[in-house]
Amino acid sequence: MARTEYATMLGHGRRLEEVGALGEGHHLWRRPAGRRRRTFDGSLDPTGNGLRRSRAPLVMEKIAHAGAAVGVAEMKVAVERTGGIVVLAESFGHSVFKESLQRIFQSSDNDLGLSFNGIFEINCSKDVKIQGIIGPCTSLEKKSPLSSDTVVGQGSTSAWKMCGLDRKTSICLVFDIAKKDGPNAISQSTSNQFYFQFLTYYQHHEGQMRLRATTLSRRWVAGSGGVQDLIDGFDQEAAAAVMARLVSFKMEAEADFDPIRWLDRALISMCSKFGDYQKETPSSFSLSPRLSIFPQFMFNLRRSQFVQVFNNSPDETAYFRMMLNRENVANAVVMIQPSLISYSFQSGPEPVLLDVTAIAADRILLLDSYFTIVIFHGITIAQWRKAGYQDQQGHEAFAQLLKAPREETDSIIKERFPVPRLVVCDQYGSQARFLLAKLNPSVTYNSDNPPPPGGDVIFTDDVSFEVFMDHLQRLAVQ
Numbered sequence: 001m002a003r004t005e006y007a008t009m010l011g012h013g014r015r016l017e018e019v020g021a022l023g024e025g026h027h028l029w030r031r032p033a034g035r036r037r038r039t040f041d042g043s044l045d046p047t048g049n050g051l052r053r054s055r056a057p058l059v060m061e062k063i064a065h066a067g068a069a070v071g072v073a074e075m076k077v078a079v080e081r082t083g084g085i086v087v088l089a090e091s092f093g094h095s096v097f098k099e100s101l102q103r104i105f106q107s108s109d110n111d112l113g114l115s116f117n118g119i120f121e122i123n124c125s126k127d128v129k130i131q132g133i134i135g136p137c138t139s140l141e142k143k144s145p146l147s148s149d150t151v152v153g154q155g156s157t158s159a160w161k162m163c164g165l166d167r168k169t170s171i172c173l174v175f176d177i178a179k180k181d182g183p184n185a186i187s188q189s190t191s192n193q194f195y196f197q198f199l200t201y202y203q204h205h206e207g208q209m210r211l212r213a214t215t216l217s218r219r220w221v222a223g224s225g226g227v228q229d230l231i232d233g234f235d236q237e238a239a240a241a242v243m244a245r246l247v248s249f250k251m252e253a254e255a256d257f258d259p260i261r262w263l264d265r266a267l268i269s270m271c272s273k274f275g276d277y278q279k280e281t282p283s284s285f286s287l288s289p290r291l292s293i294f295p296q297f298m299f300n301l302r303r304s305q306f307v308q309v310f311n312n313s314p315d316e317t318a319y320f321r322m323m324l325n326r327e328n329v330a331n332a333v334v335m336i337q338p339s340l341i342s343y344s345f346q347s348g349p350e351p352v353l354l355d356v357t358a359i360a361a362d363r364i365l366l367l368d369s370y371f372t373i374v375i376f377h378g379i380t381i382a383q384w385r386k387a388g389y390q391d392q393q394g395h396e397a398f399a400q401l402l403k404a405p406r407e408e409t410d411s412i413i414k415e416r417f418p419v420p421r422l423v424v425c426d427q428y429g430s431q432a433r434f435l436l437a438k439l440n441p442s443v444t445y446n447s448d449n450p451p452p453p454g455g456d457v458i459f460t461d462d463v464s465f466e467v468f469m470d471h472l473q474r475l476a477v478q
């Protein structure tokens with residue numbers, strides 16, 4: 001398909017440069033309309049100039065197939081800093097491409113809500129400094145005393161350009177505590193408040209500029225008595241999303257960066273500071289329920305496509321990270337730690353542990369890893385399906401069992417953009433690898449305990465979550 005800035009597609013007679021609505025707000029003033037440029041190709045785009053585009057009201061977008069090196073990695077800066085959309089599929093005939101493209105031009109309650117020509121500004125108390133933003137924006141280089149000397153992502157400014165944004169656009173803000181003179185530089189009275197104000201200007205699809213203002217207040221805690229306050233205010237899902245963005249950014253920005261070591265040291269430090277334990281007694285270690293799932297998130301992040309890039313092309317890695325850097329916490333958590341739902345005759349749909357022991361011959365598993373959805377049939381279920389029992393009278397319950405995960409999959413696909421890849425596979429089949437690669441290898445080929453009848457094993461030398469936690473507890477209590 002030839003590159004084009006304007007095109008009439010899908011029989012709707014609509015131009016490619018169309019936008020939708022974003023939220024509620026008040027009309028402020030009118031500005032010249034922004035534009036969206038989409039390229040459809042299977043080869044490298046030589047145009048470049050991402051920084052120049054990012055400051056103009058032009059959104060750079062890339063829709064490509066992965067049959068060859070199409071240049072997504074090289075265009076990452078241009079696309080991400082202009083807030084563009086990326087769709088990467090196996091071919092232009094693949095369902096991921098076709099359904100995602102249809103979603104762009106969809107006008108309904110499920111449209112993308114595309115807006116553009118935005119500016120994001122931060123005002124905050126003098127006690128905190130802005131290190132930067134990781135997300136779909138670019139610095140406007142607005143010098144401010146609020147800026148920290150340490151830069152993370154797009155920093156050294158208090159204002160950013162967001163050429164393209166939608167209802168789900170999410171940015172990661174990194175702050176620092178302002179240093180003060182004296183021995184009690186960081187300590188603050190527990191009654192002291194500090195404030196953040198976020199101002200988002202953006203262009204509505206009707207052409208008006210709108211402003212959304214959000215103001216938050218938080219209080220300082222100091223000393224050992226404030227530890228419980230910190231634990232009570234800890235959001236482990238948001239923390240996992242932030243860690244994923246930080247480690248992805250550092251892997252791209254720092255040549256000699258060791259992501260596994262960095263994640264492990266951060267996790268050990270947190271557990272050592274906020275865990276309950278007796279010194280040098282690993283068996284006494286425990287975490288508050290507000291923190292207890294965070295080590296599991298870090299275990300899966302270490303194994304995720306954001307850190308383990310060996311089996312992915314540079315284009316795929318860039319695509320995964322661009323999606324991570326723009327999606328909200330709920331979607332980011334699914335990317336880091338996929339959800340796994342079990343369907344069986346014994347019970348209705350229920351979430352199960354992301355572990356190889358979840359596999360059973362008479363069970364269907366639905367794995368949602370955000371980019372891929374897997375419907376996995378146990379060997380007995382697969383044999384019954386191939387025999388056609390679901391089409392015979394008296395086996396309506398089996399037909400409904402097969403139908404239930406497909407209905408759930410349809411509802412997930414309806415709400416997600418880009419559309420995820422759907423894989424339907426059977427136990428011991430070649431495509432079962434899409435599920436096995438995400439499961440905790442608690443039972444492997446060299447395990448002392450064999451799997452239960454109808455279960456499965458994973459052929460890997462990777463450590464299991466149980467071994468990971470044993471090492472974590474031993475190091476945290478030192």
